[in-house]
Structures are given as structure tokens and as C-alpha cells.
Amino acid sequence: GQQVMQIPQYQHVQEGEDFTTYCNSSTTLSNIQWYKQRPGGHPVFLIQLVKSGEVKKQKRLTFQFGEAKKNSSLHITATQTTDVGTYFCAGRGGSEKLVFGKGMKLTVNP
Amino acid sequence: NAGVMQNPRHLVRRRGQEARLRCSPVKGHSHVYWYRQLPEEGLKFMVYLQKENIIDESGMPKERFSAEFPKEGPSILRIQQVVRGDSAAYFCASSPHGTGAYEQYFGPGTRLTVT
Numbered sequence: 052g053q054q055v056m057q058i059p060q061y062q063h064v065q066e067g068e069d070f071t072t073y074c075n076s077s078t079t080l081s082n083i084q085w086y087k088q089r090p091g092g093h094p095v096f097l098i099q100l101v102k103s104g105e106v107k108k109q110k111r112l113t114f115q116f117g118e119a120k121k122n123s124s125l126h127i128t129a130t131q132t133t134d135v136g137t138y139f140c141a142g143r144g145g146s147e148k149l150v151f152g153k154g155m156k157l158t159v160n161p
Numbered sequence: 162n163a164g165v166m167q168n169p170r171h172l173v174r175r176r177g178q179e180a181r182l183r184c185s186p187v188k189g190h191s192h193v194y195w196y197r198q199l200p201e202e203g204l205k206f207m208v209y210l211q212k213e214n215i216i217d218e219s220g221m222p223k224e225r226f227s228a229e230f231p232k233e234g235p236s237i238l239r240i241q242q243v244v245r246g247d248s249a250a251y252f253c254a255s256s257p258h259g260t261g262a263y264e265q266y267f268g269p270g271t272r273l274t275v276t
Contacts, residue, residue, distance in 0.1 A: 093269050093270050096265065099264060148209070148217065153202065154204070
């Protein structure tokens with residue numbers, strides 16, 4: 052079945068650093084969504100990408116959908132302590148079901 | 162606008178007891194999903210329901226677990242004869258339509274502890 056893999060699983064950065072995390076699918080996706088879960092909280096929708104090569108920005112977060120629609124990336128500029136949490140990507144393939152990755156846990160050293 | 166509501170927020174059960182988790186979706190949403198999250202792990206899909214129908218239960222254990230979403234009232238995830246391994250956070254999410262083309266709105270979760 053469809054699988055969505057996120058790398059790395061853990062990321063520890065110094066406040067102010069930039070970093071990128073990746074999401075890879077075993078199948079071509081119709082769309083991909085990103086969610087953020089703060090420690091002790093619940094997942095909250097961030098964004099959805101639909102078109103091949105699409106790039107969307109939310110303040111310091113940049114989301115990209117790969118040309119082949121099998122991968123996506125999230126780039127965070129000038130990381131802040133408020134960025135701490137687990138970021139999940141979720142992709143929809145041929146089954147119409149949204150499949151979540153295992154998440155990338157971000158910690159920030161102030 | 163009320164979001165997804167789940168209750169109880171915390172539930173403690175002894176081994177062998179039953180756990181009932183409730184989820185009220187966003188008003189107007191008729192599609193509900195249940196996920197389980199173990200500490201430090203990702204979201205594991207359990208079941209997808211529409212009103213009065215189970216659409217996909219491929220992620221739910223065959224025994225002891227059941228889910229329903231009646232015509233009236235909240236969706237219920239029921240775990241019979243709980244074991245320690247059932248301890249986890251259970252999240253419910255809802256969406257206006259059933260395909261993965263729409264974002265899912267998550268509830269605050271129920272933290273189940275089995276002693």
C-alpha cells in the first residue's frame with residue numbers, strides 16, 4: 052500500500068538556524084498536506100499543496116511539492132522556539148485516503 | 162465555531178475494563194477519522210466513518226476495538242477488555258468531505274492510561 056516517509060525523524064537546531072525536512076511517497080500523490088503538533092497538543096493543519104512544483108510560503112515556512120508529485124519539503128528560516136513540535140506530512144494517492152508520515156520532531160536550542 | 166470535541170480528555174482504566182471515547186465533529190462535518198498515537202510516535206490511522214457507516218477500518222485491531230458514528234450523537238470508539246498496550250492518545254478528526262482532498266480538523270485527543 053501507499054507509504055509516506057519523513058526524514059529526518061528528529062531535528063535539533065540552534066535558534067536562528069535554517070533547516071529543511073523532507074517527505075517522500077512510494078506513489079504519485081494527488082495532494083499533500085502538512086500538519087504541526089505542539090508538545091502535548093493535537094495536529095493542526097498548516098497547508099495543502101496540489102500542483103506539481105507548487106511552492107507556498109507562510110511567514111518563515113516554505114512548502115514545496117516535487118515536480119513528480121512524489122515528494123515534498125518544508126523549509127524553516129531563522130528557527131524560533133515557537134517552531135518546536137512535530138511536523139507531519141500526509142499524502143493522498145490513488146486510494147483517496149490521506150496517509151500520514153511518522154512525523155519529524157523539531158527541538159530548538161535557545 | 163466549535164471545533165472537534167473529544168471527551169473525556171483523560172481516561173484511566175484498569176486492565177479488563179472497557180473504554181469509551183467520544184468525538185463530536187465540527188458542525189456540518191459528516192466524516193470522522195480516528196487515530197492512535199503512542200508516546201513519541203506518529204499518527205496511526207484506525208478507522209474512517211461516515212454517518213451510520215464504517216468506510217474503512219483497515220487500521221483497527223480485529224478484536225476488542227469497535228467504532229460507530231450514529232445518525233444522532235457523537236462518534237464512539239470502544240475498546241473492550243483494555244490491556245496496558247492500549248495506553249495511548251486517541252485523536253479524532255473530521256472533514257467536510259471524505260476524500261483526502263480536504264484538511265482534517267483534529268480534536269484535542271483522549272489520553273487513555275491502562276493500569
